[in-house]
Amino acid sequence: MAKPVSIAVVGGGLAGLTAAIKIAEAGQHVQLFSIVPVKRSHSVCAQGGINAAVNTKGEGDSPWEHFDDSIYGGDFLADQPPVLRMCEAAPGYIYMFDRMGVPFTRTREGLIDFRRFGGTKHHRTAYAGATTGQQLLYALDEQVRRFEDDGKVTKQEGWELLSLVIDQNRICRGLTAIDLWSMEVDAFPADAVILATGGIGAIFGKSTNSIICTGSAQAAAYQQGAVYANGEFIQVHPTAIPGEDKHRLMSESVRGEGGRVWTYKNGKPWYFLEEKYPAYGNLVPRDIATREIFQVCLEGHGVDGKMMVYLDITHMDPQVLTRKLGGVLEIYEKFVGPDPRKVPMIVFPAVHYTMGGLWVGFDQMTNLPGLFAAGECDYSIHGANRLGANSLLSCLYGGETAAAHAVPFAQGHQKRAPEKSHPLFTAEALRQREINATIMRKRGPENLRALHEEMGQWMTEHVTVIRHNDKLRRTDEKLRELQERWDRIDLNDEGAFANQSLLYARQLDGMLKLARVITLGAIRRDESRGAHYKPEFASRDDAHWLRTTMATWTPEGPELSYEPVDTSLIPPRPRKYDVEKQTAFLL
Amino acid sequence: MPSMSSTIELKIKRRDRPEAPPRWEEFAIEYRPNMNVISCLMEIQKRPMTRSGARTAPVNFEASCLEEVCGSCTMLINGRPRQACSTLVDKTGTRLELAPLSKFPVVRDLVVDRSSLFERFRQVKAWVPIDGTYNLGPGPRLSPADQDFRYLLSRCMSCACCMEACPQVNDRSPFLGPATLNQVLLMITHPTGALNKEERLEAIMGPGGLGDCGDAQNCVRACPKEIPLTTSIAQLNREATSYAVRRWLKR
Numbered sequence: 121m122a123k124p125v126s127i128a129v130v131g132g133g134l135a136g137l138t139a140a141i142k143i144a145e146a147g148q149h150v151q152l153f154s155i156v157p158v159k160r161s162h163s164v165c166a167q168g169g170i171n172a173a174v175n176t177k178g179e180g181d182s183p184w185e186h187f188d189d190s191i192y193g194g195d196f197l198a199d200q201p202p203v204l205r206m207c208e209a210a211p212g213y214i215y216m217f218d219r220m221g222v223p224f225t226r227t228r229e230g231l232i233d234f235r236r237f238g239g240t241k242h243h244r245t246a247y248a249g250a251t252t253g254q255q256l257l258y259a260l261d262e263q264v265r266r267f268e269d270d271g272k273v274t275k276q277e278g279w280e281l282l283s284l285v286i287d288q289n290r291i292c293r294g295l296t297a298i299d300l301w302s303m304e305v306d307a308f309p310a311d312a313v314i315l316a317t318g319g320i321g322a323i324f325g326k327s328t329n330s331i332i333c334t335g336s337a338q339a340a341a342y343q344q345g346a347v348y349a350n351g352e353f354i355q356v357h358p359t360a361i362p363g364e365d366k367h368r369l370m371s372e373s374v375r376g377e378g379g380r381v382w383t384y385k386n387g388k389p390w391y392f393l394e395e396k397y398p399a400y401g402n403l404v405p406r407d408i409a410t411r412e413i414f415q416v417c418l419e420g421h422g423v424d425g426k427m428m429v430y431l432d433i434t435h436m437d438p439q440v441l442t443r444k445l446g447g448v449l450e451i452y453e454k455f456v457g458p459d460p461r462k463v464p465m466i467v468f469p470a471v472h473y474t475m476g477g478l479w480v481g482f483d484q485m486t487n488l489p490g491l492f493a494a495g496e497c498d499y500s501i502h503g504a505n506r507l508g509a510n511s512l513l514s515c516l517y518g519g520e521t522a523a524a525h526a527v528p529f530a531q532g533h534q535k536r537a538p539e540k541s542h543p544l545f546t547a548e549a550l551r552q553r554e555i556n557a558t559i560m561r562k563r564g565p566e567n568l569r570a571l572h573e574e575m576g577q578w579m580t581e582h583v584t585v586i587r588h589n590d591k592l593r594r595t596d597e598k599l600r601e602l603q604e605r606w607d608r609i610d611l612n613d614e615g616a617f618a619n620q621s622l623l624y625a626r627q628l629d630g631m632l633k634l635a636r637v638i639t640l641g642a643i644r645r646d647e648s649r650g651a652h653y654k655p656e657f658a659s660r661d662d663a664h665w666l667r668t669t670m671a672t673w674t675p676e677g678p679e680l681s682y683e684p685v686d687t688s689l690i691p692p693r694p695r696k697y698d699v700e701k702q703t704a705f706l707l
Numbered sequence: 708m709p710s711m712s713s714t715i716e717l718k719i720k721r722r723d724r725p726e727a728p729p730r731w732e733e734f735a736i737e738y739r740p741n742m743n744v745i746s747c748l749m750e751i752q753k754r755p756m757t758r759s760g761a762r763t764a765p766v767n768f769e770a771s772c773l774e775e776v777c778g779s780c781t782m783l784i785n786g787r788p789r790q791a792c793s794t795l796v797d798k799t800g801t802r803l804e805l806a807p808l809s810k811f812p813v814v815r816d817l818v819v820d821r822s823s824l825f826e827r828f829r830q831v832k833a834w835v836p837i838d839g840t841y842n843l844g845p846g847p848r849l850s851p852a853d854q855d856f857r858y859l860l861s862r863c864m865s866c867a868c869c870m871e872a873c874p875q876v877n878d879r880s881p882f883l884g885p886a887t888l889n890q891v892l893l894m895i896t897h898p899t900g901a902l903n904k905e906e907r908l909e910a911i912m913g914p915g916g917l918g919d920c921g922d923a924q925n926c927v928r929a930c931p932k933e934i935p936l937t938t939s940i941a942q943l944n945r946e947a948t949s950y951a952v953r954r955w956l957k958r
Contacts, residue, residue, distance in 0.1 A: 141840055156769075157825060159865055160777040218846035221835040221897040223858040230848035249858055254776050258861060262834035269829055277822070301814050330771040364739060364746040365792070366773045443855070447862075451774050454793050455743075569753040612755050613764035617724040618815035620767050 124148045125530035126537075127523075128295055128310035130281050130337055132158025134166075134253070134512055135495025136316030137260035138519030139526075144264075144272035146527050151308060152264070153276045153297055155332055159261045162318050162330040163515065166253025167448055168237060168373030169245035170217075170512040172210035176227075176234055181242040183207040188703045190510060191690050193239040193405045194475075194503025195650035195660060197350065197668070199686040202482050203501055206517035213516045214246050220259040224248050225444060235444070236376040237508040239405040241700070245509040250371055250447035253512055276308075280623060281337045282552045284313060284344050284491060285545055292490035293537045293544060296552050301618045305553050307545035309537035311530030314484075314492040314522045315341060316515075320474050323631045323638070324584070325576015327471035328360050328369040338478055338497050339630025342637070346486045348671045348678075349499035350476035351634065352641030353651050355506055356584050357472035358409035359431050359465075361456055367470035368455055370431060371448045372508040374465075375402040378436055381413070382464075383421050383429045392416050400697045407505040407651040408697060410469040414585050423466055430464040471584060473511060475502040475651065476638070479670060484522035485529070492526050494518030499668075504650020559625050564608030568624050571609070575602050575628075575635060583639050587654050592643045596636060600677075603632045637671045637678045644680055645669065662692055713738050715747055715796060716758075719766055720806035721816045729813075732766075733758040738801055744784060744791035745770055747803065766805075767816035775931060778864030781871070782807060782817045788871035790931050808871045810878075821867050827883050831910050833890040835900045847898040860893040860939065862932045869936055872929035874921060881915030885926035885936040888917065892939045895946065908943075908950045917944055 125148050129140045132154035140150045154161065175181040186207040191200060214232065218224060224232045225247055234243040248255035267273040278300045285294040285307060294309040317337035321329025342348045359374065359381070360367040375381070381402050382391045393412060394401040402409075417427045433441060438461040441449060452460045478486050478493040480500055485492050495515040502510065538544055578598050582591040606629055613621040647661035648654055667682040690704040717734040735758045736750040745768075752765040770780040773792040780791040783806040785799065796803070811819040849857075869885040870876045876884045891907055894900035900907075911917050917940065926936040 145839060156771055156777075156779065157822070157865075159825070160771055160779050162772065162777075164776045164864070165772050165774065212842040215842065215845045216837075216840050219835070219837050219843065219899065221846075221857075221894075221900055223849075223854050223861050225858075226849055226851045226854045228851065230850055232845075248861075251776060251862060254864070255858075255861060259835075262828075263837070263840075265825070265829055266832075266834045266836070269832070301818075301820075330777065331773060332771045363773075364742050365749060368774050447776075454775065455795070567753055569749060573753075615723055615764055615815070618767055618818060621765060 122531070125311040125527065126151060127526050127530055128153060128308060128313045129316060130295065130313065131161070131316035131318060131495070131497070132156070132277070133161035133163040133316060133318055133495060134257055134260065134515035135519040136314070137257070137264050138516050139314050139316060139494060139523040140273055141260065141263055141267065142520050142523035143527060144267040146523070148527055148530070150273045151276060151310060152273055153279050153281060155278070155280045155300065157277050158264065158275070159258065161257060162333055163257040163512070164254040165328070165330060165369065166512050167250045167369060167371035168376065169235065169247035169252045169509045170214065170256065171237065171244050171507070171509040172214045172246060172513070173207065173242070173244055174211045174214060174232070174234065176231060177243045179242050181244055183210065184706050185242065185703060186210065186244060188690060189240045189701070190507055191503065192695055192701060193507040194505050195695050196503065196662070196666065196687060196692040197353070197649060197685060198501055198503030199668070200689040201686060202517070202521070204689060206501060206513060209517055209520070210513055213513065217256055217259055220263060222248055222255050222259045235373060236403060238372050238375070238403045238409070239400070239507040245373070245376065247373065247444070249443070250373060250445045256512060281317070281340060282626070283340050283548060284488070285309070285548045286344060286488065287544055290345065290488060292488050296549050298552070298623070300623065303616060303619055303622070305549055305556065307540055307549040309540055309545060311533060311537055312490050312492065312526040314494060314526055315478065315497055316493070316495045316519060317497045319496045320631070320634055321471055322627070323575070323635050324471040324579045325573055326363070326366050326580070328357055328367050331366065334627040334631060335634050336627045336630045339633050341478060341486070341491065342671070343633060343673045345673070346488050346491060347479040348476065348634070348637050349479035350641070350669050351637040351671055352645055352669060353475035353504050354471060354584060354638065355406055355473035355475060355651050356410045356469045358406055358413050358469050359467040360470035360472070361452065361465070362468055362470070363455060368451055369470070369472065370452065370465060370467050371445070372406070374431060374433060374445055374448060377444055379431055379433045381409070381429055381431055383416055383423060385421050390421065397697045399700045404697045405505055405507060410585055411653060413469055428466050428468045431467045432464040433460060434462060434464055469585065471580065473506055475499070475504065475506055476641070483525035484518055485525060490529065492522040494522040504652060556622060559622055560611055562609050562611045562625070564610055566605045566609045568609055568621065568628055571602055571605060572628055575599070575632065579635055579638070583642055585653065587642050587652065589643060589654070589656065592639055596639045596643065599632055599636050599639060606632060633673070640678050640680060641669045641671065660695070666692060715742070715801045715803065717747060718804045719816070721766065722813050724815060725813060732763060738796065740797065742796040744794045744796070744803065744805070745773055745780060747796065748791070767818050769818050776864055778866035781866045781868055783809070783871070788868040788929055790866060793931065808867065810871050810876055811867065824865055824867055824870065824886060827887040828890055831883065831887055831891050831907065833887070833894055835894065835897055836903065837899070849898070853896065857893060857896050860889055860896070860934060863889055863934055864932065866931065868929040868931060869926035872925035874923050874925065875919050880919060882919035883911065883915050885940065888943055889934060889936055889939045892943050905950055908947050911943065912947050912951070917947055
């Protein structure tokens with residue numbers, strides 16, 4: 121038998137661990153890189169659930185219906201074939217997790233229960249209380265530990281990717297990474313590399329993301345030639361609680377279980393979502409709920425005149441609430457205070473997810489042969505707006521698909537990746553050490569966290585819910601100014617051991633690069649679609665903009681080009697949530 | 708709520724690298740409502756200067772989700788093992804003493820190496836031995852009550868507060884500690900995980916296992932997720948006793 125190939129998986133969240141398990145199961149070797157112990161990855165923050173059209177409630181649900189909801193919810197920007205495959209694979213993933221021991225919330229018959237989420241009329245979301253992501257991640261973490269025990273997975277926890285190693289034929293042959301404690305930089309040959317490095321919330325300063333979601337791996341790949349697609353599509357979640365250090369998510373499942381959004385108008389409670397969208401009510405997709413909340417607050421109807429509205433569950437049975445939503449309510453109680461079973465919660469929209477990411481084909485491979493991407497860090501599946509509870513699902517689908525294609529790709533190499541001592545690797549490791557040395561010497565007037573906060577404020581103010589071309593252009597100027605000021609930072613830390621400032625400096629540099637991709641993508645796209653909304657161009661413009669934004673790095677900034685969207689399964693139609701959706705025919 | 712002065716005073720135990728001697732540094736930062744310990748440490752990053760105005764490196768700390776589900780930011784806050792994210796200044800008062808956990812090797816400042824915890828999970832084989840991830844249909848049915856109980860246990864985020872609080876966990880003892888024992892119970896309460904229940908119990912009946920618990924009950928008080936750790940250990944003890952009797956009868 122041939123010697124197993126060795127595949128590097130970067131990121132230990134749901135997508136990365138899925139890929140790792142599938143590769144190990146195929147008898148191949150995995151080098152698993154993660155900046156944190158994988159059990160602490162950001163997937164733990166996913167609360168509400170995971171979608172799969174298992175149709176246990178007699179509602180006539182089907183993978184096709186799930187597919188149609190997802191494409192419609194994404195405002196037709198997603199390339200369709202992989203979305204259909206994902207929806208078809210979904211029930212199998214739920215059963216797999218069930219067999220792994222995930223404590224899914226059960227019906228009285230002992231079956232897995234399903235609840236409603238936004239953008240659908242069906243009970244399609246399986247859940248484990250309100251910490252579903254945590255429970256799914258733990259199940260995969262346990263299975264990966266089993267493969268680690270068998271020697272099929274080698275974990276490199278506490279290592280951060282610095283760059284990819286790309287040969288003269290533009291093929292990805294491995295990566296360089298840094299040990300976050302010893303600060304040792306090393307190169308790792310691999311027969312293929314899968315990035316599963318999650319979101320980029322840190323670009324907006326405060327978001328619902330974990331603070332490790334800096335997008336540094338995507339930024340590195342982008343600067344080495346990987347195309348970054350649909351960067352301008354950023355999901356702002358309608359219901360979060362603002363905090364000093366981050367914004368904390370109040371899951372969509374709160375509304376899925378019956379929670380209502382309202383504020384006062386003329387002294388009386390005004391259920392504005394229910395009034396404006398009688399068909400879907402509080403369960404309109406996130407982009408719509410967020411814009412409506414913004415709108416009523418801008419009109420002066422926010423709670424106490426501020427940018428806040430009520431999320432109300434006080435009419436519901438407290439015991440059911442604890443069982444089905446306990447994890448979320450606990451966060452509210454710990455960080456805000458009053459018992460949400462008795463007093464309506466006060467919430468506001470916050471940056472939550474990036475639909476955009478590294479461009480991949482239907483095999484999850486980027487434009488660089490040998491480099492794959494899966495999960496939030498890739499652009500596929502969600503189009504212009506992601507439906508709730510589809511993110512965990514897309515991590516599973518992306519991770520599985522990337523593994524399924526990375527293995528034969530790796531086996532098809534004429535020659536295995538060269539040894540670590542090959543100049544290809546030693547030169548790249550040296551280049552990274554030199555970059556680090558340059559940053560370590562910086563003793564300018566600028567402070568990293570202050571620069572980061574300034575960037576976050578500009579991006580949140582001008583490049584989220586409501587976008588105007590003049591303000592977007594000013595933001596891009598600001599980003600270029602911040603990039604110059606980044607050169608004059610004070611690294612503040614001479615330590616040769618566990619120097620968090622050095623990594624923070626590198627991450628911030630990457631964030632600035634991706635922030636320009638997001639901002640310039642938004643400037644160019646003169647239409648409104650899903651999460652991208654420009655009042656000057658308030659409608660969707662399929663004639664000009666039913667296209668994928670493709671950003672390529674150049675030293676002067678991102679170069680944008682556009683590709684057609686694969687709408688081969690469902691022809692685009694207008695998207696409306698005030699009336700019932702008419703499902704497209706299955707061709 | 709204690710009365711709030713406009714300054715938060717922090718005393719932080721620091722160490723530049725594992726073998727370096729520890730030292731205390733004091734910081735003063737401006738109070739704002741709703742601050743947690745993490746936002747205090749972020750303020751120090753913004754202006755890394757001690758109280759007396761001396762330039763210093765920003766304090767190293769571990770943190771990720773900031774909503775008490777990832778387990779990263781455990782540290783000693785005023786002597787108690789807690790999550791820095793869910794420790795609010797409005798509740799603790801404006802004088803804070805931060806130190807790294809004492810039961811784990813210090814890496815730098817407030818960062819410690821807790822990899823031994825995950826090593827213990829491996830030792831007790833804390834996983835359900837499925838045949839594969841292929842589509843093999845649904846898993847076994849579970850009553851809502853059994854599932855609720857397992858969910859309670861499975862919310863453990865490996866933060867290690869219980870190990871820090873437990874007098875039996877220390878570098879002279881092989882005791883697995885509450886978090887790992889809790890994983891064993893989680894596994895044997897799953898119908899598939901229970902298929903090799905005896906093997907799992909065997910693994911915690913020797914040195915470092917159940918017998919090393921001193922019943923101090925510190926763990927259950929320290930757990931930020933309110934996992935009934937002492938109940939878990941008591942249930943494991945009953946299971947182990949009944950297994951030991953069956954094993955003896957079979958001889």
